[in-house]
Every structure is written in C-alpha cells, then in structure tokens.
Amino acid sequence: MKISIIGIGAIGGYIAAHLLKHHQNQVQLLVKTDSTLSTSTPLFVTGLTQLSATIDEVIYDTHQLNGDVIFVTTKSTANDTLFKSLSHLKHKIFIILQNGIGAEAKLAKYIDKSNTIIGAISNIKVTKGKQIGEVVLHSHFRNLVYAVVQPSQPPLQQQNKLAFLPTLFKSIFNDVHALKNIYQVRFPKLMINIACNAASIIHDKTFYGLAHNQKSRKMIHSLSEEVRQVSQCYGVTIKANMMEDIINSFNAPQYKDVYFSMKQDFDSGLPLEMKYVFYHFIQLAEKANIPVPATRHAILELRNRLQTRDSAPL
Numbered sequence: 001m002k003i004s005i006i007g008i009g010a011i012g013g014y015i016a017a018h019l020l021k022h023h024q025n026q027v028q029l030l031v032k033t034d035s036t037l038s039t040s041t042p043l044f045v046t047g048l049t050q051l052s053a054t055i056d057e058v059i060y061d062t063h064q065l066n067g068d069v070i071f072v073t074t075k076s077t078a079n080d081t082l083f084k085s086l087s088h089l090k091h092k093i094f095i096i097l098q099n100g101i102g103a104e105a106k107l108a109k110y111i112d113k114s115n116t117i118i119g120a121i122s123n124i125k126v127t128k129g130k131q132i133g134e135v136v137l138h139s140h141f142r143n144l145v146y147a148v149v150q151p152s153q154p155p156l157q158q159q160n161k162l163a164f165l166p167t168l169f170k171s172i173f174n175d176v177h178a179l180k181n182i183y184q185v186r187f188p189k190l191m192i193n194i195a196c197n198a199a200s201i202i203h204d205k206t207f208y209g210l211a212h213n214q215k216s217r218k219m220i221h222s223l224s225e226e227v228r229q230v231s232q233c234y235g236v237t238i239k240a241n242m243m244e245d246i247i248n249s250f251n252a253p254q255y256k257d258v259y260f261s262m263k264q265d266f267d268s269g270l271p272l273e274m275k276y277v278f279y280h281f282i283q284l285a286e287k288a289n290i291p292v293p294a295t296r297h298a299i300l301e302l303r304n305r306l307q308t309r310d311s312a313p314l
Contacts, residue, residue: 002026004067007074010126013135017043018172020053028057028067036132047137069093076100076276083110090114099193100276101186104149116158119182120146121189138258143175147185187231193277195223197262198298207255211247222294233288
C-alpha cells in the first residue's frame with residue numbers, strides 16, 4: 001500500500017518519519033513548491049524519542065498524488081484551496097488530521113463519492129525543530145482517535161484498505177481508538193483547541209504558563225464549559241474535570257517553553273485557524289440554541305489582537 005501525506009509540518013513530519021522508518025509502505029510527501037525537503041533530506045524526530053529516516057518520494061503538485069491512503073495534516077487555513085485541488089482523485093481514503101470541526105463535510109463537497117473520508121485527532125505534542133526535517137516530541141502521550149465520515153458503508157474495494165488502517169495507525173501512535181461518529185472525535189479536542197489556544201494568545205502563555213496563571217485558568221474553564229454544553233446537544237459527553245486534568249498536566253518542566261500551535265502562528269504573523277476552530281463552533285452552538293458568551297468574547301479579543309498585529313509597522 002502507498003501512503004501520501006499532505007503537509008509536512010510537525011504532525012505530518014512525525015507521521016512520515018515513523019512510516020518511513022518501518023519500511024512497510026511506500027511513502028509520498030506533498031510539499032510546497034518552495035520547500036527545501038527532498039529525497040536527500042533526512043526526516044528525524046528528537047526530544048523524548050530519537051529516530052531518523054530517508055524520504056522515498058517528494059512531490060509538489062496534487063495531480064501527482066497516487067497514494068491509496070492520503071493523510072491531510074495541513075493547517076485548516078489551507079482547506080478551501082487544497083480541497084478544490086483534490087477533486088480529480090477517486091477510490092482514495094482521506095484521513096483529515098487537523099484541529100477544528102467541519103473539514104470532513106467541506107472536503108465531501110469537492111471530491112468524488114468513490115472516496116472514503118475519515119476524521120481524526122491526536123493530542124500528541126510535537127513541534128518543528130530548528131533543523132530542516134526535524135520534529136521535536138514533547139510528550140509520550142501519542143494517541144489517535146478517528147471515525148469514518150463518508151460513506152457510512154464504504155464500497156467493497158475500500159473495505160480491505162480500511163481493515164488495514166488500525167495496523168497502520170498503531171505503527172505511528174501508541175493509543176488508537178475508532179469511534180462511531182465525527183462529533184465524538186472532534187468535540188473533546190475542540191474543547192482544548194478553543195480554550196487553550198485563546199488563553200495562550202490572549203495571555204501570552206506557554207503550556208506551563210497556562211497551568212500557573214489564574215486568569216488563564218479561569219478563561220480556560222469558562223470556554224471549556226461552553227464547549228461541553230454544546231457537545232451534549234450533539235450526543236457527546238465530556239467529563240467535567242477533563243480540562244482541569246489537562247491543564248494540571250502542563251505543570252511539567254518539558255512544557256516551560258512550549259506553545260500551542262495557534263499561538264506560534266500568531267507570533268509568526270501567520271493566519272489563524274479561526275474558521276474551523278471558532279466560527280464553526282459558533283454555528284453549532286447557534287443551531288443547538290446554546291449561548292456561548294465567553295467564546296464570543298474570546299473571538300473579539302483575538303480579532304483585536306490580530307488587527308493590532310497586522311497593522312503594526314514592519
């Protein structure tokens with residue numbers, strides 16, 4: 001089986017390094033035209049583990065994609081343009097491993113119905129390293145949670161490939177679970193995305209800083225409670241103490257200099273994943289008729305900071 005990976009950032013690079021290291025499948029990497037990655041560039045993981053691998057194939061155009069399974073690990077800010085470029089593909093299994101909610105439905109609008117779409121999340125914490133091809137692992141927690149979104153009954157020619165997925169996933173992640181629907185997959189991670197990313201940017205805090213700052217913890221509590229309330233309307237129960245346990249886990253030395261990805265994007269002047277993380281959540285809340293004042297206030301705060309950042313003189 002051949003595996004294609006779109007987006008060789010931190011999570012995409014981590015997945016690629018593990019698959020290439022095992023040598024069980026061909027691995028194809030789709031990168032930007034200005035990328036410095038090539039087949040002569042090693043991929044390597046540092047931090048809490050050490051591994052390196054050589055790259056099989058690098059491509060620069062979606063029309064060159066020919067993997068049986070295609071991981072989408074780009075930031076969701078690229079979705080509108082990327083998904084349109086995938087419309088020619090048929091009989092593929094797409095695995096959308098992104099933050100936020102709603103990407104699976106968006107992809108379904110553009111691609112052929114012969115394709116299978118899977119939504120997935122991971123709470124793994126990896127960042128891009130300082131060297132080309134380097135990914136830094138910050139935590140031993142390497143989970144993957146996923147659900148088949150489209151079609152509900154995959155065609156016969158896809159079923160053998162789908163049966164292989166748990167083995168594929170377990171070669172990368174140490175804790176893998178298949179759930180019944182995409183809401184069960186997305187809402188728990190969405191709670192973390194909304195609460196921690198907003199607090200990290202607004203209060204300028206690392207993981208460790210969030211655990212030690214009372215204003216940050218108060219904001220995180222308010223935001224996470226709103227996500228919990230909305231999730232219940234979509235049949236998803238999140239434990240009341242889940243967010244508190246997560247924040248307490250940030251009180252560890254390895255997290256002193258580690259930021260959430262949206263905070264890193266903010267500091268780097270990049271667009272933020274507002275649409276799929278915040279705005280789609282607001283739409284779900286409105287549909288469920290649940291007020292979410294803390295989330296709306298956080299969005300306003302983030303907009304103000306973005307406006308200040310983008311209008312600052314170079």
